[in-house]
Each structure stands twice: as structure tokens, then as C-alpha cells.
Amino acid sequence: MCGIVGVVGRGPVNQLLYDSLLLLQHRGQDAAGIATAHGKNFNMFKAHGLVRDVFRTRNMRSLPGNSGIGHVRYPTAGSNSVEEAQPFYVNAPFGITFAHNGNLTNWRELRESLFAVDQRHINTNSDSEVLLNVLAHELQESVHGKTLDEDAIFNAVAGLHRRVRGAYAVVAQIAGYGLLTFRDPNGIRPLCLGRHDTEAGPEWMVASESVALEGNGFVLQGDVAPGEAVFISLDGKVTRRQCADQPQLSPCIFEYVYFARPDSLIDSVSVYGSRLRMGEHLADKVARNMRLGDIDVVMPIPDSSRPAAMQLASRLNLNYREGLIKNRYVGRTFIMPGQAVRKKSVRQKLNAIGVEFKGKNVLLVDDSIVRGTTSREIVEMARDAGANKVFFASAAPPVRFPNVYGIDMPDQKDLIATGRSDEEIARQIGVDALIYQDIASMQQAVREINPAIDRFDASCFDGDYVTGDITAEYLKRLSTGRTQDLEDEASGLQFNMGYAANDN
Numbered sequence: 001m002c003g004i005v006g007v008v009g010r011g012p013v014n015q016l017l018y019d020s021l022l023l024l025q026h027r028g029q030d031a032a033g034i035a036t037a038h039g040k041n042f043n044m045f046k047a048h049g050l051v052r053d054v055f056r057t058r059n060m061r062s063l064p065g066n067s068g069i070g071h072v073r074y075p076t077a078g079s080n081s082v083e084e085a086q087p088f089y090v091n092a093p094f095g096i097t098f099a100h101n102g103n104l105t106n107w108r109e110l111r112e113s114l115f116a117v118d119q120r121h122i123n124t125n126s127d128s129e130v131l132l133n134v135l136a137h138e139l140q141e142s143v144h145g146k147t148l149d150e151d152a153i154f155n156a157v158a159g160l161h162r163r164v165r166g167a168y169a170v171v172a173q174i175a176g177y178g179l180l181t182f183r184d185p186n187g188i189r190p191l192c193l194g195r196h197d198t199e200a201g202p203e204w205m206v207a208s209e210s211v212a213l214e215g216n217g218f219v220l221q222g223d224v225a226p227g228e229a230v231f232i233s234l235d236g237k238v239t240r241r242q243c244a245d246q247p248q249l250s251p252c253i254f255e256y257v258y259f260a261r262p263d264s265l266i267d268s269v270s271v272y273g274s275r276l277r278m279g280e281h282l283a284d285k286v287a288r289n290m291r292l293g294d295i296d297v298v299m300p301i302p303d304s305s306r307p308a309a310m311q312l313a314s315r316l317n318l319n320y321r322e323g324l325i326k327n328r329y330v331g332r333t334f335i336m337p338g339q340a341v342r343k344k345s346v347r348q349k350l351n352a353i354g355v356e357f358k359g360k361n362v363l364l365v366d367d368s369i370v371r372g373t374t375s376r377e378i379v380e381m382a383r384d385a386g387a388n389k390v391f392f393a394s395a396a397p398p399v400r401f402p403n404v405y406g407i408d409m410p411d412q413k414d415l416i417a418t419g420r421s422d423e424e425i426a427r428q429i430g431v432d433a434l435i436y437q438d439i440a441s442m443q444q445a446v447r448e449i450n451p452a453i454d455r456f457d458a459s460c461f462d463g464d465y466v467t468g469d470i471t472a473e474y475l476k477r478l479s480t481g482r483t484q485d486l487e488d489e490a491s492g493l494q495f496n497m498g499y500a501a502n503d504n
């Protein structure tokens with residue numbers, strides 16, 4: 001899950017973009033980048049690492065301009081090579097810089113047709129570079145020698161929607177014209193618009209999550225609708241148009257479960273509120289399946305499960321205790337690359353307070369169990385700290401299917417719930433009892449806040465993929481695809497370029 005931001009301001013925006021990326025850091029820890037527009041020129045800097053490590057004063061100084069875009073990356077296609085860090089740039093037509101959150105499901109086919117038919121070379125295994133080139137091609141076709149105007153821009157987005165499948169929330173700058181932003185026809189990934197009034201006129205910001213707007217003094221104007229495109233000219237004029245034939249809001253439910261910050265509003269739903277409700281539904285299931293007298297204490301696994309655990313305890317009238325302390329300098333473990341580093345980081349990140357465990361029957365609550373890395377380690381920690389019995393409740397149902405829309409779980413065999421019953425999973429993670437949320441209750445928790453959401457993408461729980469193009473064959477190819485991408489990279493089909501890294 002990456003984070004994206006775009007700004008059209010009335011003064012330099014480099015610091016604003018930096019601050020916004022810090023507020024979106026939880027969506028991607030692998031690489032960060034900013035591209036600003038200064039007159040007709042773009043300035044860009046991107047590198048591996050967390051936002052605060054990527055940008056030094058000298059890099060910030062090299063990013064002048066009153067508009068710009070930014071990206072924090074969590075790779076889901078290709079590799080984590082720095083050449084796939086975003087934003088991306090193409091020089092024709094006009095010059096475009098581009099950042100993407102999501103994952104395309106037909107990017108390999110698109111890459112072939114871009115080369116064979118549109119004569120465009122894609123230099124990385126990034127689906128985002130493919131998407132940028134589709135946009136550039138459609139824009140070229142739509143302008144066709146005439147001056148660029150809003151009709152041409154929106155027609156290009158409509159053409160892109162017709163060719164592309166998958167999840168995409170995008171911010172792009174067209175040199176000398178302005179900022180373009182759009183969301184896929186299912187609205188799988190979030191995107192919202194904010195406004196800040198100044199004496200010189202309004203400033204505009206679009207971002208993956210409303211926390212980036214609010215944290216910078218912008219007022220949320222609402223979400224970009226599924227299939228909709230918004231164009232903001234450099235003088236601050238906003239034009240919006242629906243560019244998809246059959247848009248249908250089907251947001252990714254995992255945003256509410258885990259990805260988004262609790263203080264964000266996504267599609268008019270408070271993420272925090274939805275997690276509280278997931279806790280209530282989970283409480284009801286615990287009450288139906290366990291003797292409450294057996295539970296001495298309810299404990300969250302920091303950070304994301306806190307609202308659900310708190311609400312569960314309150315609804316069941318049970319003690320709530322914080323027995324696991326988080327090292328605030330270790331990031332999110334689930335989005336780290338590679339199992340070895342994820343496993344080690346769980347131990348570095350969380351430490352048990354012995355007195356809260358010793359001799360007690362503890363109900364641990366987490367937002368989800370995916371590979372089982374966190375739960376296995378924490379259960380062992382609880383036992384080592386002297387817990388009598390360890391029970392576990394997950395505010396999300398078992399994750400049984402790969403994600404193809406921007407969460408890096410391409411391989412079913414990595415998921416602890418694959419081919420296992422709840423009892424077998426309980427044995428795997430070493431608990432005395434395991435309670436999972438039901439799929440319907442998880443969806444209801446969000447829908448109770450916004451009943452207008454007809455459908456969710458809950459494919460990693462139920463195997464029903466909203467874009468309708470995912471076959472068993474596709475999923476099989478996906479599991480080997482990332483390895484293949486790394487091999488392609490070494491095969492010499494690409495140009496290799498060096499990027500300057502910060503050396504201090």
C-alpha cells in the first residue's frame with residue numbers, strides 16, 4: 001500500500017509535501033520521492049528509506065516550485081529497486097510526473113502492447129511505469145496536435161480506464177498545465193481532496209488519506225469518486241469529471257482493518273469508528289464461543305488492534321491492559337520486505353510486561369493474522385512471561401487468498417490460514433483458543449457507518465475479486481511472478497541508471 005499526495009499551492013510546496021509524506025509513512029516504508037514543478041521544469045528526488053532519511057536539506061532545496069507530488073512506496077510489483085521508486089517521469093507529451101497507489105492486474109499485457117503497438121519502452125518491472133505510459137499515450141492521442149484542455153485530459157483518463165484493470169489512485173503533473181488526479185472505477189484505493197484558503201486564493205491538496213490534509217491545515221472536501229478525475233490548473237481552478245462507464249464504489253476493506261491510520265476518513269467512514277465496531281462484533285462472537293469467566297484480561301497487540309481490543313473489552317466488561325510495549329522506532333512489520341526481517345522485527349518492536357501475564361488467562365486481540373509472524377512470536381512471548389492460558393481473537397477473518405490490488409501477499413502458501421481449519425491455525429500459533437471475526441460482521445462494521453457502500457473488495461478473505469478478471473491461472477502465475485521480475489531485471493533487457501544516495 002503506497003501513499004500519494006499532490007499539491008497546487010500559492011508558495012513553495014516542498015515542505016508541505018515532506019510533511020504530508022511523513023503523515024502517510026505507515027503506507028510505505030521502502031522508498032520515498034517528491035517531484036515539484038517550477039515553471040515548465042520538474043525537479044525530482046527519490047531514494048530508498050523512510051521519509052526522514054531520504055530528504056536532507058540539500059534535497060529539499062533542490063525542490064522549488066508551487067506545485068508538486070509525493071510518494072511513499074510499499075512494493076507490490078517488480079522489485080524494491082530504487083529505479084522503481086516513485087514519482088516516475090516521461091518527457092512526452094508535455095512532460096508528466098506521476099505517482100500511483102495500487103496494483104494493476106493486466107500490466108504485463110499492457111507492457112507488451114505499449115511496446116508492440118504504441119512503441120513505448122518500459123524500463124522497469126513496475127506496473128506504475130506501465131500505467132504512466134498508458135496515460136501518456138492516451139493523452140497524446142486525445143490532444144493530437146491541438147492545445148491541451150480539460151476535455152482532452154478527461155478523454156485521456158476515460159481511455160486509460162478502458163485499457164487498464166486493477167487498483168489505481170494516481171497523482172500526476174502535466175508540465176506547465178497543472179495537477180491531474182484520478183481513482184479506478186471501483187475506487188479500490190482511497191483518494192481525497194482538501195482545500196486551504198490563503199489571501200492569494202485557495203490551495204488544493206489530494207492525498208491517500210485525510211490525515212495528510214488535516215495535519216497540514218487543509219479542510220477535507222470529500223473523496224475523489226470511483227472513476228472520477230480531478231484537474232487542478234496551476235492557478236488553482238478545479239474541474240472534475242466522471243470518466244468511467246460503470247463506476248461502482250468497492251473499497252478495499254483491508255484499509256479499514258489495518259492499512260489506514262485510525263484518524264483518517266475514507267469514503268465517509270472513520271477508520272477508527274470502523275475498528276471500534278469490528279471490536280464490538282468480535283466481542284459478540286467471543287461471548288458466543290467462550291466462557292467469559294475464563295478470561296482475566298484483554299490485551300491489544302500494538303498498534304493497529306488497539307481500538308478493536310479496547311471496544312471488545314468494554315463490551316464484555318473485561319479488564320483491558322497494555323502488556324505489550326512497542327518500540328516506537330521500529331516500523332510496521334507486515335510491510336517489511338522478507339520473512340526473516342519481519343520475524344526479527346516483531347521481537348524488536350514488542351516487549352512484554354511480565355506482571356500483566358504472570359499466572360493470568362490472557363485474551364490477545366489483533367486486527368488480523370496474515371502470515372502468522374506476529375501472532376506466533378507474541379504467543380511465545382506471552383508464555384515466556386508466565387501466562388496461564390493464551391487465547392487469541394482476530395478482528396478480521398482468516399486471510400486465505402492472495403491480494404492483487406496493492407497488498408504484497410501474492411503467494412497463497414505464505415498465508416497461515418491456507419488449507420487449515422481454525423483449530424489447526426490455533427495449534428500453529430500455539431494458543432488455547434482462537435476466535436476469528438466473520439466476513440459478514442467485518443463488512444457490517446464499516447457499512448454501519450456508511451450504508452451507501454454496496455460492495456467491498458474483501459478478496460483476500462473471500463476470493464471474490466471485484467475487477468472480475470482474476471482466474472486460478474492468474475493467481476498461479478502471480479506467485480512466481482515476483483521472482484521472475486527479479487530475474488528479468490538481471491537479464492539486460494533494461495537500461496540501468498544510477499541514483500545518487502544520501503551518504504550521511
Ligand SMILES: O=P(O)(O)OC[C@H]1O[C@H](OP(=O)(O)OP(=O)(O)O)[C@H](O)[C@@H]1O
Pocket residue numbers: 258301302303304305331332333334335366367368369370371372373374375
Ligand atoms: O500475521 P502477520 O503476517 O504477522 O500480519 C499481521 C500483523 O501485521 C500487522 O502489524 P504491523 O506490525 O505491520 O503494524 P501495526 O503496528 O500497525 O500493528 C498487523 O497489525 C498484525 O499485527
Ligand SMILES: NC(=O)CC[C@H](N)C(=O)O
Pocket residue numbers: 001002003073074075076077078084100101102103104126127128406407
Ligand atoms: N502498494 C502500492 O500501492 C504499490 C504501487 C506499485 N504497484 C509499486 O509496486 O510500486
Ligand SMILES: [Mg+2]
Pocket residue numbers: 301302303304305366367374
Ligand atoms: Mg500489528
